[in-house]
Amino acid sequence: MTLGNLNNYKETLIYGVVLAVLLVLLRWLELRFLIITHAFEIYAAAIAVLFTGLGIWLALKLSKPKIQTQIIEKVIEVPQQPQFVFNKQAVSKFGLSCRELEVLQLMSEGLSNQEIADHLFLSLPTIKTHGSRLFEKLEVRRRTQAVELGKKLAIIR
Amino acid sequence: MTLGNLNNYKETLIYGVVLAVLLVLLRWLELRFLIITHAFEIYAAAIAVLFTGLGIWLALKLSKPKIQTQIIEKVIEVPQQPQFVFNKQAVSKFGLSCRELEVLQLMSEGLSNQEIADHLFLSLPTIKTHGSRLFEKLEVRRRTQAVELGKKLAIIR
DNA sequence: AATCAATTCATACTTTAGTATGAATGGTTT
DNA sequence: AAACCATTCATACTAAAGTATGAATTGATT
Numbered sequence: 001m002t003l004g005n006l007n008n009y010k011e012t013l014i015y016g017v018v019l020a021v022l023l024v025l026l027r028w029l030e031l032r033f034l035i036i037t038h039a040f041e042i043y044a045a046a047i048a049v050l051f052t053g054l055g056i057w058l059a060l061k062l063s064k065p066k067i068q069t070q071i072i073e074k075v076i077e078v079p080q081q082p083q084f085v086f087n088k089q090a091v092s093k094f095g096l097s098c099r100e101l102e103v104l105q106l107m108s109e110g111l112s113n114q115e116i117a118d119h120l121f122l123s124l125p126t127i128k129t130h131g132s133r134l135f136e137k138l139e140v141r142r143r144t145q146a147v148e149l150g151k152k153l154a155i156i157r
Numbered sequence: 158m159t160l161g162n163l164n165n166y167k168e169t170l171i172y173g174v175v176l177a178v179l180l181v182l183l184r185w186l187e188l189r190f191l192i193i194t195h196a197f198e199i200y201a202a203a204i205a206v207l208f209t210g211l212g213i214w215l216a217l218k219l220s221k222p223k224i225q226t227q228i229i230e231k232v233i234e235v236p237q238q239p240q241f242v243f244n245k246q247a248v249s250k251f252g253l254s255c256r257e258l259e260v261l262q263l264m265s266e267g268l269s270n271q272e273i274a275d276h277l278f279l280s281l282p283t284i285k286t287h288g289s290r291l292f293e294k295l296e297v298r299r300r301t302q303a304v305e306l307g308k309k310l311a312i313i314r
Numbered sequence: 315a316a317t318c319a320a321t322t323c324a325t326a327c328t329t330t331a332g333t334a335t336g337a338a339t340g341g342t343t344t
Numbered sequence: 345a346a347a348c349c350a351t352t353c354a355t356a357c358t359a360a361a362g363t364a365t366g367a368a369t370t371g372a373t374t
Binding site for chain 2: 019020022023026027030043044047048049050051052053054055056057058059107108109110111112140141142143144145146147148149
């Protein structure tokens with residue numbers, strides 16, 4: 001709490017005035033009940049209670065909010081789309097040639113050997129040999145397995 | 158809450174001093190105007206100050222901390238792999254049966270018809286008929302095409 | 315009870331896939 | 345120049361895939 005803050009000043013002044021008024025009141029009461037001397041303890045107790053309440057009120061009014069920081073971690077999912085990153089390493093690891101890779105790609109698109117041959121302007125036997133070497137290098141037995149592995153290795157899309 | 162953080166204590170003290178000064182001022186005014194002084198009033202004032210302090214202390218001690226929530230957004234990249242959402246609609250659209258779908262799934266994993274038969278404890282001809290009907294329904298000619306379409310339609314993973 | 319769809323199996327057949335082997339060409343490396 | 349690799353093509357063969365047709369069974373529906 002900054003004591004210098006205007007509001008607090010105001011409140012302090014108000015408090016002072018209230019205090020003065022209270023004291024005057026007490027004085028008045030004292031004069032009024034001057035005779036009753038035994039009431040002193042009660043009077044003191046009343047003052048104690050009154051000013052305890054005043055203190056509590058002051059404290060609550062003037063004290064700074066006690067900050068209890070609550071950190072809430074908000075999870076933001078970053079939807080990283082599975083972009084195709086061509087895996088050169090896998091290709092060189094298996095020693096695949098360009099044509100073999102090309103044939104594998106077309107195989108994965110569901111083309112028959114004949115269709116691949118037509119597409120690449122090659123003969124059917126050529127595609128077959130490419131296929132065979134491909135399977136040998138990838139250590140698979142069928143084109144479906146080759147396609148599966150090729151997609152897993154990200155050497156075809 | 159930290160009981161009376163130093164700053165609050167300090168401010169409370171300052172308040173006490175101010176209060177004391179005010180009281181002294183009043184007292185001085187009282188003396189100045191030749192009003193009869195009673196030790197009782199000083200006593201009452203002391204009680205007042207004391208219990209005001211007690212009230213402040215009590216308030217600080219017992220008041221609940223005012224919670225100020227501070228939300229900190231923490232970006233957490235969740236590597237959400239493209240989750241497979243099975244496409245029921247496509248299946249019903251093409252009128253595929255359970256077995257046909259099952260066979261297609263195994264085809265996509267690179268299994269031969271014989272291997273699929275072994276896996277499902279069926280005969281080779283059964284797998285072939287499932288395959289044929291599958292291709293007919295999907296309007297494809299080869300298993301590789303069926304697998305491609307199946308993955309595109311999200312009816313197999 | 316009859317019908318229908320799904321499932322299973324079989325047999326016979328055609329087509330495609332895949333293997334084995336050999337060979338020719340062109341470019342690169344040693 | 346020789347060796348090597350990638351590429352191409354061919355032939356002959358085996359294996360697998362796919363088609364056509366028919367039939368039996370089962371569970372659900374009409």
